Amino acid sequence: MNIGDVAKRIDMPVKTIRYYEDIGLISPLRDTNGYRVFRETDMHKLAFLGRARALGFSIEDCRTLMALYEDETRASADVKQLAQEHLKQIEDKIAQLQSMQATLTELVHACAGDNRPDCPILKDLASG
Amino acid sequence: MNIGDVAKRIDMPVKTIRYYEDIGLISPLRDTNGYRVFRETDMHKLAFLGRARALGFSIEDCRTLMALYEDETRASADVKQLAQEHLKQIEDKIAQLQSMQATLTELVHACAGDNRPDCPILKDLASG
DNA sequence: CCTTGACCTTCCAGTGACTGGAGACCTTAT
DNA sequence: ATAAGGTCTCCAGTCACTGGAAGGTCAAGG
Numbered sequence: 001m002n003i004g005d006v007a008k009r010i011d012m013p014v015k016t017i018r019y020y021e022d023i024g025l026i027s028p029l030r031d032t033n034g035y036r037v038f039r040e041t042d043m044h045k046l047a048f049l050g051r052a053r054a055l056g057f058s059i060e061d062c063r064t065l066m067a068l069y070e071d072e073t074r075a076s077a078d079v080k081q082l083a084q085e086h087l088k089q090i091e092d093k094i095a096q097l098q099s100m101q102a103t104l105t106e107l108v109h110a111c112a113g114d115n116r117p118d119c120p121i122l123k124d125l126a127s128g
Numbered sequence: 129m130n131i132g133d134v135a136k137r138i139d140m141p142v143k144t145i146r147y148y149e150d151i152g153l154i155s156p157l158r159d160t161n162g163y164r165v166f167r168e169t170d171m172h173k174l175a176f177l178g179r180a181r182a183l184g185f186s187i188e189d190c191r192t193l194m195a196l197y198e199d200e201t202r203a204s205a206d207v208k209q210l211a212q213e214h215l216k217q218i219e220d221k222i223a224q225l226q227s228m229q230a231t232l233t234e235l236v237h238a239c240a241g242d243n244r245p246d247c248p249i250l251k252d253l254a255s256g
Numbered sequence: 257c258c259t260t261g262a263c264c265t266t267c268c269a270g271t272g273a274c275t276g277g278a279g280a281c282c283t284t285a286t
Numbered sequence: 287a288t289a290a291g292g293t294c295t296c297c298a299g300t301c302a303c304t305g306g307a308a309g310g311t312c313a314a315g316g
Contacts, residue, residue: 004292014293015275023273033282034294044254051253056228059273069250079249080241087232094225097218100184104215113208121207122197125179126172132263142264143304151302161311163264187302 001038010046017046025049025063057086129166138174145174153177153191185214 007014020026021036026045028036038046045066052062061082068074068082110120135142148154149164154173156164173194180190189210196202196210238248 002292013275016273018294019274035282036293047256048253051256053273054228055232055253056225065250065253068247069254072245074245074247075243076239076245076247076249077241077243079247080236080239083232083236083239083249087229087236090225090229090232094222094229097184097222097225100182101215101218101222104183104211104218108208108211108215111204111208111211113205115203115205117200117202117204119196119202119204119207121204121211122193125176125183125193126197128175128179130264141304144302146265147303161264162266163311181302 001043003036003038006038006043006046010043010050012046012050020046020049023059025059025066055086056090061086129171131164131166134166134171134174138171138178140174140178148174148177151187153187153194183214184218189214 001009003014003017006012007017010017017026018036021028026042026049028038028042031037048066048069049062052065053059057065064082065079068079107121107124112118129137131142131145134140135145138145145154146164149156154170154177156166156170159165176194176197177190180193181187185193192210193207196207235249235252240246
Protein backbone atom coordinates (compact mmCIF):
# COMPACT_ATOMS: atom_id res chain seq x y z
CA MET A 1 0.00 0.00 0.00
CA ASN A 2 1.30 3.42 -0.94
CA ILE A 3 0.83 6.41 1.28
CA GLY A 4 -1.96 7.95 -0.81
CA ASP A 5 -4.11 4.84 -0.63
CA VAL A 6 -3.53 4.57 3.09
CA ALA A 7 -4.46 8.23 3.52
CA LYS A 8 -7.79 7.60 1.78
CA ARG A 9 -8.48 4.41 3.67
CA ILE A 10 -7.67 5.81 7.12
CA ASP A 11 -8.97 9.28 6.23
CA MET A 12 -5.81 11.03 7.38
CA PRO A 13 -3.72 13.54 5.42
CA VAL A 14 -0.63 12.18 3.68
CA LYS A 15 1.40 14.88 5.43
CA THR A 16 0.23 13.70 8.81
CA ILE A 17 1.19 10.12 8.08
CA ARG A 18 4.69 11.19 7.05
CA TYR A 19 4.85 13.32 10.18
CA TYR A 20 3.94 10.34 12.35
CA GLU A 21 6.78 8.43 10.79
CA ASP A 22 9.14 11.35 11.40
CA ILE A 23 8.40 11.33 15.10
CA GLY A 24 8.67 7.58 15.32
CA LEU A 25 5.05 6.54 15.81
CA ILE A 26 5.10 4.25 12.80
CA SER A 27 7.84 2.62 10.75
CA PRO A 28 6.58 1.59 7.34
CA LEU A 29 8.88 -0.36 5.05
CA ARG A 30 10.43 1.10 1.93
CA ASP A 31 10.16 -0.08 -1.65
CA THR A 32 13.20 -0.08 -3.93
CA ASN A 33 12.05 3.24 -5.38
CA GLY A 34 12.03 4.82 -1.93
CA TYR A 35 8.24 4.82 -1.60
CA ARG A 36 6.81 3.92 1.78
CA VAL A 37 5.10 0.52 1.91
CA PHE A 38 2.40 0.14 4.55
CA ARG A 39 1.51 -3.20 6.08
CA GLU A 40 -1.70 -4.02 7.90
CA THR A 41 0.00 -3.36 11.23
CA ASP A 42 0.99 0.13 10.07
CA MET A 43 -2.56 0.91 9.09
CA HIS A 44 -3.84 -0.50 12.32
CA LYS A 45 -1.52 1.81 14.21
CA LEU A 46 -2.58 4.79 12.15
CA ALA A 47 -6.23 4.05 12.82
CA PHE A 48 -5.44 3.73 16.51
CA LEU A 49 -3.67 7.08 16.41
CA GLY A 50 -6.53 8.69 14.54
CA ARG A 51 -9.03 7.58 17.16
CA ALA A 52 -6.83 8.58 20.09
CA ARG A 53 -6.25 12.00 18.53
CA ALA A 54 -9.98 12.36 17.91
CA LEU A 55 -10.46 11.88 21.65
CA GLY A 56 -8.04 14.73 22.17
CA PHE A 57 -5.05 12.76 23.45
CA SER A 58 -1.75 14.50 22.82
CA ILE A 59 0.83 12.89 20.59
CA GLU A 60 2.89 11.95 23.64
CA ASP A 61 -0.19 10.38 25.24
CA CYS A 62 -0.76 8.50 22.00
CA ARG A 63 2.78 7.22 22.12
CA THR A 64 2.20 5.98 25.66
CA LEU A 65 -1.15 4.46 24.76
CA MET A 66 0.34 2.58 21.84
CA ALA A 67 3.12 1.28 24.04
CA LEU A 68 0.55 0.13 26.58
CA TYR A 69 -1.49 -1.46 23.83
CA GLU A 70 1.52 -3.43 22.68
CA ASP A 71 2.55 -4.40 26.18
CA GLU A 72 0.70 -7.61 26.99
CA THR A 73 1.62 -7.28 30.65
CA ARG A 74 0.20 -3.78 31.12
CA ALA A 75 -2.07 -2.93 34.02
CA SER A 76 -5.37 -1.43 32.92
CA ALA A 77 -4.92 0.98 35.83
CA ASP A 78 -2.18 2.75 33.87
CA VAL A 79 -4.43 3.26 30.89
CA LYS A 80 -7.29 4.39 33.09
CA GLN A 81 -5.15 6.91 34.90
CA LEU A 82 -3.95 8.45 31.66
CA ALA A 83 -7.51 8.65 30.39
CA GLN A 84 -8.75 10.16 33.63
CA GLU A 85 -6.10 12.86 33.63
CA HIS A 86 -6.94 13.68 30.07
CA LEU A 87 -10.63 13.71 30.88
CA LYS A 88 -10.01 16.18 33.65
CA GLN A 89 -8.14 18.48 31.28
CA ILE A 90 -11.04 18.32 28.88
CA GLU A 91 -13.47 19.14 31.65
CA ASP A 92 -11.36 22.09 32.76
CA LYS A 93 -11.24 23.36 29.21
CA ILE A 94 -15.00 23.00 28.85
CA ALA A 95 -15.54 24.98 32.04
CA GLN A 96 -13.22 27.71 30.82
CA LEU A 97 -14.97 27.92 27.47
CA GLN A 98 -18.38 27.93 29.09
CA SER A 99 -17.35 30.87 31.21
CA MET A 100 -16.30 32.74 28.07
CA GLN A 101 -19.52 31.68 26.41
CA ALA A 102 -21.61 33.04 29.27
CA THR A 103 -19.90 36.43 29.25
CA LEU A 104 -19.93 36.72 25.49
CA THR A 105 -23.55 35.71 25.18
CA GLU A 106 -24.51 38.39 27.65
CA LEU A 107 -22.47 41.02 25.86
CA VAL A 108 -23.78 40.05 22.46
CA HIS A 109 -27.35 40.29 23.72
CA ALA A 110 -26.69 43.69 25.25
CA CYS A 111 -25.30 45.07 22.00
CA ALA A 112 -27.81 46.70 19.66
CA GLY A 113 -25.81 45.78 16.56
CA ASP A 114 -26.94 48.76 14.54
CA ASN A 115 -24.92 51.55 12.96
CA ARG A 116 -24.61 53.64 16.09
CA PRO A 117 -21.19 53.57 17.75
CA ASP A 118 -22.44 52.87 21.27
CA CYS A 119 -21.38 49.32 22.16
CA PRO A 120 -21.52 47.46 25.49
CA ILE A 121 -19.01 44.90 24.24
CA LEU A 122 -16.29 47.48 23.75
CA LYS A 123 -17.33 49.20 26.94
CA ASP A 124 -16.82 46.01 28.87
CA LEU A 125 -13.45 45.32 27.27
CA ALA A 126 -12.32 48.85 28.03
CA SER A 127 -13.28 48.94 31.66
CA GLY A 128 -13.50 45.38 32.87
CA MET B 129 6.20 53.39 34.38
CA ASN B 130 8.68 50.66 33.57
CA ILE B 131 7.66 47.36 32.08
CA GLY B 132 7.98 45.39 35.32
CA ASP B 133 5.59 47.68 37.21
CA VAL B 134 3.12 47.57 34.34
CA ALA B 135 3.34 43.78 34.30
CA LYS B 136 2.40 43.64 37.97
CA ARG B 137 -0.35 46.19 37.67
CA ILE B 138 -2.01 44.64 34.63
CA ASP B 139 -1.09 41.10 35.70
CA MET B 140 0.48 40.18 32.39
CA PRO B 141 3.94 38.70 31.80
CA VAL B 142 6.70 41.11 30.82
CA LYS B 143 7.43 38.90 27.84
CA THR B 144 3.87 39.20 26.61
CA ILE B 145 3.95 42.98 26.83
CA ARG B 146 7.13 43.10 24.78
CA TYR B 147 5.56 40.72 22.31
CA TYR B 148 2.53 42.97 21.97
CA GLU B 149 4.83 45.84 21.13
CA ASP B 150 6.67 43.66 18.60
CA ILE B 151 3.48 42.95 16.70
CA GLY B 152 2.37 46.55 16.86
CA LEU B 153 -0.48 46.40 19.35
CA ILE B 154 1.08 49.02 21.60
CA SER B 155 3.77 51.65 21.12
CA PRO B 156 5.23 52.74 24.45
CA LEU B 157 7.74 55.58 24.49
CA ARG B 158 11.43 55.07 25.22
CA ASP B 159 13.56 56.63 27.92
CA THR B 160 17.08 57.83 27.15
CA ASN B 161 18.43 54.58 28.55
CA GLY B 162 16.35 52.57 26.09
CA TYR B 163 13.81 51.43 28.68
CA ARG B 164 10.18 51.39 27.65
CA VAL B 165 8.04 54.08 29.25
CA PHE B 166 4.34 53.30 29.58
CA ARG B 167 1.68 55.99 29.66
CA GLU B 168 -1.86 55.54 30.95
CA THR B 169 -3.10 54.94 27.39
CA ASP B 170 -0.61 52.11 26.97
CA MET B 171 -1.79 50.46 30.15
CA HIS B 172 -5.38 50.98 29.16
CA LYS B 173 -4.70 49.19 25.89
CA LEU B 174 -2.93 46.34 27.66
CA ALA B 175 -5.84 45.90 30.03
CA PHE B 176 -8.20 45.91 27.06
CA LEU B 177 -6.06 43.26 25.37
CA GLY B 178 -5.94 41.17 28.52
CA ARG B 179 -9.71 41.11 28.80
CA ALA B 180 -10.24 40.41 25.12
CA ARG B 181 -7.74 37.55 25.25
CA ALA B 182 -9.43 36.20 28.38
CA LEU B 183 -12.62 36.00 26.34
CA GLY B 184 -10.69 33.93 23.84
CA PHE B 185 -10.43 36.46 21.02
CA SER B 186 -7.44 35.87 18.74
CA ILE B 187 -4.70 38.47 18.52
CA GLU B 188 -6.01 39.55 15.13
CA ASP B 189 -9.50 39.90 16.56
CA CYS B 190 -8.01 41.98 19.36
CA ARG B 191 -6.35 44.21 16.81
CA THR B 192 -9.66 44.72 15.08
CA LEU B 193 -11.48 45.30 18.36
CA MET B 194 -8.97 47.93 19.43
CA ALA B 195 -9.29 49.66 16.07
CA LEU B 196 -13.08 49.66 16.45
CA TYR B 197 -12.74 50.94 19.99
CA GLU B 198 -10.65 53.86 18.79
CA ASP B 199 -12.89 54.57 15.85
CA GLU B 200 -15.57 56.95 17.12
CA THR B 201 -17.64 56.40 14.00
CA ARG B 202 -17.78 52.61 14.28
CA ALA B 203 -21.07 50.75 13.95
CA SER B 204 -21.81 48.53 16.93
CA ALA B 205 -22.98 45.97 14.37
CA ASP B 206 -19.36 45.36 13.37
CA VAL B 207 -18.36 44.62 16.94
CA LYS B 208 -21.39 42.44 17.47
CA GLN B 209 -20.70 40.42 14.35
CA LEU B 210 -17.12 39.77 15.39
CA ALA B 211 -18.26 38.72 18.85
CA GLN B 212 -20.97 36.48 17.44
CA GLU B 213 -18.59 34.70 15.11
CA HIS B 214 -16.22 34.16 17.98
CA LEU B 215 -19.03 32.95 20.18
CA LYS B 216 -19.99 30.42 17.55
CA GLN B 217 -16.44 29.09 17.44
CA ILE B 218 -16.46 28.73 21.19
CA GLU B 219 -19.75 26.89 21.06
CA ASP B 220 -18.45 24.56 18.38
CA LYS B 221 -15.37 23.86 20.45
CA ILE B 222 -17.49 23.18 23.53
CA ALA B 223 -19.60 20.72 21.57
CA GLN B 224 -16.51 18.95 20.29
CA LEU B 225 -15.03 18.70 23.77
CA GLN B 226 -18.30 17.48 25.22
CA SER B 227 -18.40 14.71 22.67
CA MET B 228 -14.90 13.68 23.70
CA GLN B 229 -15.91 13.96 27.31
CA ALA B 230 -18.91 11.67 26.80
CA THR B 231 -16.89 8.97 25.09
CA LEU B 232 -14.02 9.18 27.54
CA THR B 233 -16.28 9.12 30.56
CA GLU B 234 -17.91 5.99 29.26
CA LEU B 235 -14.60 4.31 28.57
CA VAL B 236 -13.13 5.29 31.92
CA HIS B 237 -16.16 3.86 33.69
CA ALA B 238 -15.90 0.65 31.74
CA CYS B 239 -12.25 0.16 32.66
CA ALA B 240 -11.55 -1.81 35.81
CA GLY B 241 -8.31 0.04 36.51
CA ASP B 242 -6.62 -2.85 38.26
CA ASN B 243 -3.45 -4.71 37.39
CA ARG B 244 -4.96 -7.00 34.84
CA PRO B 245 -4.17 -6.15 31.21
CA ASP B 246 -7.74 -6.30 29.93
CA CYS B 247 -8.77 -2.75 29.06
CA PRO B 248 -11.87 -1.48 27.22
CA ILE B 249 -10.17 1.86 26.52
CA LEU B 250 -7.41 0.28 24.48
CA LYS B 251 -9.92 -2.09 22.92
CA ASP B 252 -11.96 0.86 21.70
CA LEU B 253 -8.94 2.69 20.34
CA ALA B 254 -7.79 -0.42 18.54
CA SER B 255 -11.04 -1.27 16.84
CA GLY B 256 -13.12 1.88 16.68
C1' DC C 257 34.17 53.87 44.51
C1' DC C 258 32.85 49.06 44.19
C1' DT C 259 29.94 45.45 44.24
C1' DT C 260 25.76 43.02 44.31
C1' DG C 261 21.35 42.10 42.78
C1' DA C 262 17.41 43.34 40.47
C1' DC C 263 16.04 45.42 36.65
C1' DC C 264 16.09 46.29 31.61
C1' DT C 265 17.58 45.47 26.57
C1' DT C 266 17.86 42.54 22.12
C1' DC C 267 17.94 38.37 19.66
C1' DC C 268 17.35 33.50 18.85
C1' DA C 269 15.16 29.12 19.57
C1' DG C 270 11.44 26.16 21.02
C1' DT C 271 6.52 24.80 21.91
C1' DG C 272 2.33 21.27 19.38
C1' DA C 273 0.79 19.16 15.65
C1' DC C 274 0.70 19.78 11.77
C1' DT C 275 0.47 22.38 6.89
C1' DG C 276 2.21 24.46 2.60
C1' DG C 277 5.41 24.75 -0.88
C1' DA C 278 9.68 24.05 -3.71
C1' DG C 279 12.28 21.07 -6.45
C1' DA C 280 13.14 16.61 -7.93
C1' DC C 281 12.16 11.74 -8.90
C1' DC C 282 8.85 7.85 -10.25
C1' DT C 283 4.80 5.74 -12.47
C1' DT C 284 0.99 5.24 -15.47
C1' DA C 285 -1.76 6.31 -19.39
C1' DT C 286 -2.17 8.15 -23.82
C1' DA D 287 7.33 10.98 -25.92
C1' DT D 288 4.83 13.40 -23.01
C1' DA D 289 1.68 14.79 -19.56
C1' DA D 290 -0.61 14.08 -15.34
C1' DG D 291 -0.41 12.67 -10.99
C1' DG D 292 1.91 10.37 -7.08
C1' DT D 293 5.94 10.29 -4.17
C1' DC D 294 10.29 11.86 -2.08
C1' DT D 295 13.01 15.26 1.09
C1' DC D 296 13.69 19.48 3.23
C1' DC D 297 12.54 24.04 4.80
C1' DA D 298 9.45 27.48 6.49
C1' DG D 299 5.22 28.99 8.58
C1' DT D 300 1.28 28.66 11.81
C1' DC D 301 -0.39 30.78 16.98
C1' DA D 302 0.72 33.21 21.00
C1' DC D 303 3.70 33.17 23.54
C1' DT D 304 7.92 31.33 26.63
C1' DG D 305 12.75 30.44 27.88
C1' DG D 306 17.37 31.56 27.80
C1' DA D 307 21.78 33.87 26.64
C1' DA D 308 24.55 37.92 26.58
C1' DG D 309 24.90 42.38 27.83
C1' DG D 310 23.53 47.36 29.55
C1' DT D 311 21.40 50.13 33.71
C1' DC D 312 20.09 51.43 38.26
C1' DA D 313 19.67 51.74 43.43
C1' DA D 314 21.36 50.32 47.82
C1' DG D 315 24.90 48.91 50.99
C1' DG D 316 29.75 48.78 52.49
